[in-house]
Amino acid sequence: MQKNINKSSQNEERKVTSNENGQGTANQNKETNNIPQVDVTQEEEAFSVVTKKRRSRNLNDKVVRGSGSGMTLKGVTTYRYFHICGLDPETMNEEVIKHLKEHNFRDIKCEKLLSKRPEEYSSFKVAVPVEESISFENPEIWPYGVRINKYFFHQFRRKATPS
Structure with missing residues (x-):
């Protein structure tokens, strides 16, 4: 045929x-x-397999970030979010914020998350300004056993526990 x-x-x-x-x-x-x-x-x-052609990034598409200060127009602080786990189950938001302020972090947002095994450890979502994110990942400021990762935002995530 x-x-x-x-x-x-x-x-x-x-x-x-x-x-x-x-x-x-x-x-x-x-x-x-x-x-x-x-x-x-x-x-x-x-038949041949057709794949979508990837568009190469145009070198002219650069992001410009303002650096001026002392102006009437103000920008917002950009945050980087981290997932911290492996802390004692009794640890509260205020303790994490206090620990970070002792290590010279200024503007911190902290939210306690419901852990998979809340009787074994507690987990937190912590937001720090982008400028401070490199020093936030310094292992010397964290106790032994604490794990720090990038926080992944999910559409359906566990609800935070009230503290």
Whole structure:
């Protein structure tokens, strides 16, 4: 069985008709004799995989961040969020904030999360200004056993426990 494939422009009109066997054939108004024939049994070989072309980042697309100070117009503080776990189950938000202020972190947001095993450890979502995020990840300011990761925002996450 043979199948007609059109490689000409998409603007040409195309008709589909049925022959005696009930199989459809494609006919073009122009140049029907020049259409290549493809064996349907070799259908996998006749098609090529088409992938989306990735757009390369334009070097002119640069982000500019303001650096001026003492102006009437003010920008907002950008935060980086971290997941801290492995703390004692009795640890509260205020204790984490106090610990970070002792290590010279200024603007801190802290939220206690419901851990998978709350009887074993407690977890927190902590936000610090981007400028302070490198020193936040310093292992020397954290007690042994505490783990710090990037916080991943999920649509359906565990509810925070009130503290």
